[in-house]
Amino acid sequence: MTLGQILDLAIKIGMQADPRTEKEVLKQLKRIKSNFSKLSPKEREYYPKEKLTNPYPDSLIHSGNPQKKIKKILMTIDVTEAKLLVARELGADAVIAHHPLGKSLALLGDAMKLQFYLYEKYGVPINIIEGINRKKIEEVKRSIHPGNHYLTVDTAKIISANLMNVHTPADNLVYNFLENRIKASKLIFVKDILKMLYEIPEYQEAAKRGSPPKLFAGSGKNHCGKVIASEITGGTDGGSKIYPHLANVGIGSVISMHQSEGHTKEAEKSFINVVVASHIASDSLGMNLFADELEKRGIEIIPTGGFIRVSRIKNKVGETINPV
Ligand SMILES: [Fe+2]
Structure with missing residues (x-):
């Protein structure tokens, strides 16, 4: 596969697993393109063009030729x-990171719009989700804005390394x-959620490493x-004002990837x-x-780099390839 085909595959399977159809x-994506066509030539010049073709602008090729064949x-x-x-030392042709960097980090706020559709799926009215999350997206964009996003990307370019990231x-x-x-x-009980997570090898390994699945709120x-995995995708934490609205639509428990103290409260x-x-x-796991x-x-x-590799293909179900 080429570097470009690897990103295309990530986007394809990401779309199949997306909370949206x-x-x-x-x-x-069509709406974004239509809005772009209405911009002035100057505005178009500065617009991040990746947003026109990639529904996940927090996942990009940062350095390297998309035609380059990748084996390792x-x-x-x-x-x-x-x-x-x-x-380079290990003879790998490319580096794939999970967390955004470079332009994909600068565009992380755009990935958060997925949450509008996610919470609508659970029955929260769209006006409420937009009211809560539009503000939060702006907060996230402001917090990311000052960063030196191209620190690693520039190094990748200068040494001609193939570098991409796959986030959402x-x-x-x-x-x-x-x-x-x-x-x-x-x-039935909240402890059953913890038990369910402990059956997944990545979380078993995380527990051994000192970061087990953990109850943050409730008992x-x-x-x-009703249990939902609502805080798993959508860029980063959404607005913390969502919880009373989740309670109103009959949600009892939430599985989260990580949560701030404010959200827990x-x-x-x-x-x-x-x-x-x-x-x-x-x-x-992703x-x-x-x-x-x-x-x-x-x-x-x-x-x-913290990646707990567990392969689920063929006879390697559940095998931790890099146990510590
Ligand atoms: Fe993450």
């Missing part, structure tokens, strides 16, 4: 300049995986009610139980589901 994702990938949750050299498509895979697990499990003895006020699956293990697709196509994966 593929039709909805494409409709949104160093896969990491976070990329640093040192990792680019480690990849991988998080969509986790969302889909956990929503399916919720449906297949008989969850294990509580009835869990707001969830408690609405008697929503919160189970935090743990961040890096959740990111690993990257594993993506890496499996690459392995099936003959690409070798070298896991590093």
Whole structure:
């Protein structure tokens, strides 16, 4: 596969696992293109063109030729300049990180719009979600704005390293995986959610590493009610004012990747139980589901940078390839 085909595959499987239908994702892309066509020539010049073709602008190729054939990938949750050299040392043709950097980090706020559709799916009226999340998206954009986003990207370019990142498509895979697990499990109490997560190898490994699935709000003895994996995809944390509205539409418990203290306090006020699956293990789960697709196509994966590699292909179900 080429570097470009790898990104295309990530986008394709990310769309299949998206809380929206593929039709909805494409409709949104069409809307972006139509808005772009109405811009002035000057505005068009500065517009990040990736947004016109990629529904996940937090996932991009940052350095390298999209036509370059890739056989071995160093896969990491976070990329640093040192990792680019480690990849070279180990003979990897490319580095794929999970977390955004460069332009994909600058555009992270755009990925958060997915949350509008996510919460609408659970029955929260769109006007309420927009009211809460538009403000939050602006907050996130302001907090990201001052960063030196191109620090590692520039190094990748100067040493001609192939570098890309896959963020929301991988998080969509986790969302889909956990929503399916919720449906297949008989969850009665909050402790059953924790038990369900402990059956997943990435979370078992995370527990051994000191970051187990953890109850942040509520009690294990509580009835869990309707459980949703709403805080898994959509860029980063949405607005904390969402919880009373989730309670109003009949949600009892939320599975989250990570949660701020402010969010936990707001969830408690609405008697929503919160189970935090743990961040890096959740990111690993998404990257594993993506890496499996690459392995099936003959690409070798070298896991590093916090990435807990678990392959689910063929006879390797549940095997932790890089145990600590
Ligand atoms: Fe993450």
